[in-house]
Amino acid sequence: MSKVTRRELAVAVSASALLAARPAPAQSVSPPSAQNNELDAVRMQFHQLADQLDQFPLPMDAEPATIFKP
Amino acid sequence: MSSVPDEIFFAGISEINQRLQKKEFSARELARAFCDRLETIGPRYNALALSLRKDVLRDAKDVDGDIKRERLRGPLQGIPFGAKDLLAYAKYPTTWGAKPYEDQIFKYTASVLHRIQKHGGLLTGKLAMVELAGGPSYRFASASLTGPGLNPWDATRWSGGSSSGSAIAVAAGLVTYALGSETSGSILTPSAFCGVTGLRPTYGLVSRHGAMALSWTLDKIGPICRSAEDCGLVLEAIAGGDADDPSSARKSFYYTPQYARDLKDVTVGYAPVDFSEGVDPAARADYAKALETIRALGVQLTEAKMPQFPYGPVISTIISSEGSAIFEPLIKSGKVDQLADQHQIAGLRAGLEIAAKDYLKAMRIRALIQEAFRDLLSTTDVLIAPTRFTPAPKITQPLDQPLTDRPAPATPGLTALIPAGNLCGLPALSLPCGFANGMPMGLQLVGSPFSENLLLAIGKTFQDRTDWHKRHPPVAAA
Numbered sequence: 001m002s003k004v005t006r007r008e009l010a011v012a013v014s015a016s017a018l019l020a021a022r023p024a025p026a027q028s029v030s031p032p033s034a035q036n037n038e039l040d041a042v043r044m045q046f047h048q049l050a051d052q053l054d055q056f057p058l059p060m061d062a063e064p065a066t067i068f069k070p
Numbered sequence: 071m072s073s074v075p076d077e078i079f080f081a082g083i084s085e086i087n088q089r090l091q092k093k094e095f096s097a098r099e100l101a102r103a104f105c106d107r108l109e110t111i112g113p114r115y116n117a118l119a120l121s122l123r124k125d126v127l128r129d130a131k132d133v134d135g136d137i138k139r140e141r142l143r144g145p146l147q148g149i150p151f152g153a154k155d156l157l158a159y160a161k162y163p164t165t166w167g168a169k170p171y172e173d174q175i176f177k178y179t180a181s182v183l184h185r186i187q188k189h190g191g192l193l194t195g196k197l198a199m200v201e202l203a204g205g206p207s208y209r210f211a212s213a214s215l216t217g218p219g220l221n222p223w224d225a226t227r228w229s230g231g232s233s234s235g236s237a238i239a240v241a242a243g244l245v246t247y248a249l250g251s252e253t254s255g256s257i258l259t260p261s262a263f264c265g266v267t268g269l270r271p272t273y274g275l276v277s278r279h280g281a282m283a284l285s286w287t288l289d290k291i292g293p294i295c296r297s298a299e300d301c302g303l304v305l306e307a308i309a310g311g312d313a314d315d316p317s318s319a320r321k322s323f324y325y326t327p328q329y330a331r332d333l334k335d336v337t338v339g340y341a342p343v344d345f346s347e348g349v350d351p352a353a354r355a356d357y358a359k360a361l362e363t364i365r366a367l368g369v370q371l372t373e374a375k376m377p378q379f380p381y382g383p384v385i386s387t388i389i390s391s392e393g394s395a396i397f398e399p400l401i402k403s404g405k406v407d408q409l410a411d412q413h414q415i416a417g418l419r420a421g422l423e424i425a426a427k428d429y430l431k432a433m434r435i436r437a438l439i440q441e442a443f444r445d446l447l448s449t450t451d452v453l454i455a456p457t458r459f460t461p462a463p464k465i466t467q468p469l470d471q472p473l474t475d476r477p478a479p480a481t482p483g484l485t486a487l488i489p490a491g492n493l494c495g496l497p498a499l500s501l502p503c504g505f506a507n508g509m510p511m512g513l514q515l516v517g518s519p520f521s522e523n524l525l526l527a528i529g530k531t532f533q534d535r536t537d538w539h540k541r542h543p544p545v546a547a548a
Contacts, residue, residue, distance in 0.1 A: 035416070041416070046420055046423070046424060050383075052382075053387065056380055058438075062438055063434065064430050064437060065433050065434070
């Protein structure tokens with residue numbers, strides 16, 4: 001079975017949500033479905049960021065930056 | 071008729087201060103003239119959050135009394151300035167550019183404002199900003215309580231953010247200088263887009279007491295001015311230890327251009343690709359001249375290579391994690407939905423779900439980045455690159471997409487210098503250095519921690535030989 005990437009999943013989710021969306025009158029606050037789509041898209045972006053961090057070869061002895069006063 | 075001549079609206083700090091001392095006009099006349107401009111022109115560009123006319127006219131009267139009695143308090147005495155609306159000013163609204171906080175009033179004043187007022191500075195108004203200083207991210211320039219910051223060079227274009235009102239007000243001659251803040255690019259970007267000079271100080275050099283927090287480990291307060299010299303004068307007033315700010319480096323700053331290092335001993339690193347394929351084609355000729363001007367200062371120009379790290383993912387993870395933790399009460403109350411930008415709302419909500427391991431991973435990589443830059447800056451004193459590689463975008467352009475459809479160069483050059491410099495807490499100076507199709511472009515200089523005097527010395531010498539910083543948009547008089 002072919003593996004679905006996060007990007008493909010995001011496209012599929014947003015495409016199906018678009019198909020399901022009903023036309024709505026213009027309003028200042030986005031409808032809940034649009035807000036949920038936006039939230040899902042941002043979550044997906046954060047997952048992609050985490051994936052990019054995972055790809056960085058981090059040595060075991062690298063400690064977090066905790067001293068910010070240069 | 072005002073006794074304040076029009077050229078004063080675009081004059082530097084020292085010139086205005088000298089003319090005040092010569093009594094060519096009073097501080098009260100000056101403050102009134104700037105208030106008129108700020109209140110009339112400021113709203114045209116969505117730059118004004120709050121005029122402080124009543125207070126500033128009272129303060130200006132005191133300054134006139136001091137000057138009369140020869141109680142001179144330094145170059146900032148009597149000079150009108152503005153402050154980004156993320157700085158608390160007692161008894162007046164501090165909105166952080168965001169609807170949920172439009173009625174927020176603090177009982178205290180930010181340390182930086184106290185410091186400038188002790189020097190006789192005249193706070194004429196609070197200046198507009200992107201809501202919550204940009205938060206984790208926003209999609210449109212309209213992400214602000216006051217609407218999109220409109221660029222005085224072309225009002226169909228964005229001013230840049232998040233210190234949008236600060237850069238607009240300086241560029242349009244509504245204040246002589248302004249305070250902004252930077253988590254990642256919020257001083258440098260609007261300075262470049264609006265054609266003014268901006269200084270991001272070393273992390274911890276300027277107190278953040280009384281400033282909205284977006285990221286405890288990244289936030290800095292700094293000046294946006296007409297020149298490098300003015301940035302030095304303002305930094306001297308606002309820098310220094312503060313027991314009320316846990317991040318304070320407890321260091322002072324004295325602007326000493328007279329003791330600047332001989333520039334012949336200074337090594338300046340750059341990536342040639344940034345000045346050719348990297349930057350907007352319409353600005354390449356000006357950048358080539360800027361590079362030649364830097365070379366002609368006598369510095370040793372060398373090629374520099376950016377250490378390879380995932381700068382974007384690291385800084386985004388840190389800002390999103392810290393920002394959402396800071397605004398957790400807003401998010402959980404549901405009032406986050408009052409923000410103007412849907413992407414911002416979603417970013418704040420989703421930021422609460424970032425795993426601790428991912429935040430720590432970003433901070434572990436950050437430690438390696440800091441180490442790599444310590445090594446790089448042990449052999450190169452200053453790094454230079456275009457501040458932004460494209461001019462200000464149209465206000466309707468989505469900001470979470472690339473601002474250009476030009477293909478990226480084969481090598482990245484120093485394109486990630488803004489996130490890298492912020493992750494390392496390094497100081498940076500953005501200087502106007504040319505135009506692309508009528509829109510200003512900037513050159514950024516980045517140095518080691520607490521090397522502000524060196525950056526300012528290079529900036530001042532550059533500005534002694536160029537006039538980009540003296541140009542201003544054809545803004546109609548008030």
